[in-house]
Amino acid sequence: MVQATALPRNDSGIETVIGILKQRFADRLQTGESIRQQHGHTTTWINNQPPDAVVFPRSTEEVSEIVKACAAHKVPVIPFGTGTSLEGHVNAPAGGISVDLSQMNRILAVNAEDLDCVVQPGVTREDLNTHLRDQGLFFPIDPGANASLGGMAATRASGTNAVRYGTMKDNILGLEAVMPDGQIIRTGTRARKSSAGYDLTRLLIGAEGTLGIITEITLRLHGIPEAISSARCSFPSVDAACRAVMMTIQYGVPVARIELLDERSVGAANAYSKLSLPETPLLLLEFHGSEAGVVEQAETFGAIAEEFGGTDFAATTSTEERSKLWQARHDMYWASLQLRPGAQGISTDVCVPISRLAECVTSAQAKTAELGLLAPIVGHVGDGNFHTLLLIDTENADEVSKAEEFVGWLNDLAISMEGTCTGEHGIGQGKKPYLERELGPAVRYMRAIKAALDPDDIMNPGKIV
Structure with a gap:
């Protein structure tokens, strides 16, 4: 695991605030080890940094009470939703109070x-x-x-x-x-x-x-659209698939979704979701509109795909068939883990201008091969965003070192292509080193905003800046 930096703790303040909140919230304030570990849980390789307590408010006013108590004693506050973030967003590097908002669900x-x-x-x-x-x-x-x-x-x-x-x-x-x-x-x-x-x-x-x-x-x-059509098409290479995406966007086809699975991902989806897709790079698409409109959009894409060597093109408006394909896409994390049982999946994402997408994805494939890493790629390629899932043994120092090298290399590559180190995962703890490389002096103004609004740095400290 990668060790996240710990920040100085305010032990006396934390103890005081836990006492105040325990009196106010009773059983909705929990300090058990397992629930604290759960609320420091992160689905990346950053080590778990649990809070000292977890509180479950049910209204905005209760959240305000919690924050006022923490502010008075300069105790960190870490908001928690469902814990699905990927860059250490919910860790508590200085300890403090995790505010679990799951009971505010109306x-x-x-x-x-x-x-x-x-x-x-x-x-x-x-x-x-x-x-x-x-x-x-x-x-x-x-x-x-x-x-x-x-x-x-x-x-x-x-x-x-x-x-x-x-x-x-x-x-x-x-x-x-x-x-x-x-x-x-x-x-x-x-x-x-x-x-x-x-x-x-x-x-x-x-x-x-x-x-x-x-x-x-x-x-x-x-x-909800009058009609929804899904399509799939296989390609001889990731480069060809990405160029088909670029042409589709430039041509103005109003696709609702356009997803890339590389050959490793397709193989994993076949095994996990019991599909029989050709194990070559695949595009999955969805079109929204009128009955006639979605048919026309699918046909237009089919013609574009053919120019780039696309094969096995199929479109459907069947709800059952569409759901099966998109469920397989959503299950890709779990499917990919089956490629190397016992390994941990380390997901990282970047986003680049559409014109650089093919180059970036193929370069990422070549780099993982050079490093000897097993790393299926999927992406929301309609907006230039893709994810690489590194399947590694986190107890193997050599593999961890290679994974760190790849993540750093990929972030720098995306930035050099006038892209971003994260299209949707966020910065959290994991991508902090790359934010300044991407935005330069702008980060100084982010820090100024943070200092002006949160001078005691109690709101989710250790993240972004």
Whole structure:
């Protein structure tokens, strides 16, 4: 495991705050070792740094009480959604209080005529879409895991639908948040646009809990499409598949999803999900629109794919067939682990301009081969974002060293291509070394904002800056 840096602890303050919160929240304040370890859990290779206590608020006012107590005694506060983040976001390097928002899980309002809704942060995307289905509406951001919407906002989540519907920042109208002094603020209204002052909504989206705790979210919704068609097509190489993606986007085909699986990923999906796809690079696509429109879009893509050697092209509007394909895509993490039983999967992501995608992906494949690493690749390639899953023995120092070398190399490569070290995983602890390389002096201004809003550095310390 990679050892995350520990920060100085305020032991007397932590003890005092635990006493205050225990009296106020009784059984909703937990200090058992297993629950603390769970709330320091991270699905990366960074070591677990558990908080000293976990508290379960049920309202914004209770979150405010917790933060005020912590602020008074300069004790760290670490927001927790479902724990699906990948870069050590929920670790507690200075100890402190984990604020688990899972019991704040109410859908407060659905305004169908205005295509928006208001939810608490513990609502998951699957729960929201189940609630909306009868009204002909859906929320499109799909990062794969059934993450909480608060966590998705805090990490500026993206996913398979981003090529058409954007990311979390494009689908949030406003927030309610508890700031580092315990003050409750609102950053926007239900209006579709505003020129009123600084855009605090976008400041808090992607801040990973370092500037405040999101306690309510006003989301944009979309109508469920009249028709949905899925397609798949195999290619002779990753380069050919990526060039087909580039041409599809440039041609203006309004794809809702366009996903890449390299040959290793396809093999894993075949074995895990009992498919029989050709074990060559694969594109999975989805089209939304009218009955005629989705057929036309699929046919247009089929013609483009043929130019790049695409074979075994098939499109379907069958709900069962579509669900089977996309479930296989969402199960890729677990499928990939079966390629090397006992190994840990270390996922890293980058995002580059579409024109550099083919070069970046093929370079990543060549680098893992050079290092002798088993590393299937999948990607939301419609927006230039892809993920490499390194399957390594974290007890083997040589493998860990090679994995660290690859992650650093890939981040630097993406930055050199005018891309980013993370398209959707976020910075957390794991990608901090690369943020300054990417943004340079801008990071100094991020630190200034952090210091102005959180002078005692109690909000999720040790992350981003």
